[in-house]
Amino acid sequence: MRIEITSKSLELTDSMRDHIEKRLAKLKRYFDGVLDCHVILRVERFIHRFEITLHGQGFDFFSEGHAEDVYAAFDAAAEKMERQVRKLKDKIKQRRTRRVEGAPVAGGSEAGEEDFVDEA
Numbered sequence: 001m002r003i004e005i006t007s008k009s010l011e012l013t014d015s016m017r018d019h020i021e022k023r024l025a026k027l028k029r030y031f032d033g034v035l036d037c038h039v040i041l042r043v044e045r046f047i048h049r050f051e052i053t054l055h056g057q058g059f060d061f062f063s064e065g066h067a068e069d070v071y072a073a074f075d076a077a078a079e080k081m082e083r084q085v086r087k088l089k090d091k092i093k094q095r096r097t098r099r100v101e102g103a104p105v106a107g108g109s110e111a112g113e114e115d116f117v118d119e120a
Contacts, residue, residue: 001028002036010043016070023078024052030082030089033057041070048073052081059088 003024005017024037033056040051049066050073061084065076 001025001034003039004036005039005041007041008043010041010048010070012041016074019071020074023074027054027082027085030085031056039074041074050074050077052077054081054085061085 001024003021005012005020020039024039027037028034035055035057037055038053040053042049042051047066047068048070050064052061052063054061061081063077063080063084065073065078065080067073067076
């Protein structure tokens with residue numbers, strides 16, 4: 001996964017960059033198809049605002065978080081992103097289990113068909 005971090009009006013420290021990369025790397029456990037992630041940091045009147053955009057195979061997510069502390073702002077945005085990704089993962093998992101449960105058994109009769117025995 002490629003992570004691009006852009007900081008506007010504030011210089012990003014190495015420890016903050018490491019924190020961002022470690023937290024976003026955890027999203028890979030939900031999907032292997034995550035292609036890239038773009039993080040934007042802005043400071044507006046002493047409030048840190050993070051925007052996270054996640055692009056993957058067949059999905060795009062966006063989350064935003066803000067707080068007075070830079071770490072709290074990022075953690076708020078990352079929690080929202082993780083919630084969105086987890087919700088999609090659960091939805092896909094649910095579809096798979098419904099499809100497997102609803103599949104006809106091999107050799108059995110289809111729904112709506114009856115087995116007739118010819119008694120001659």
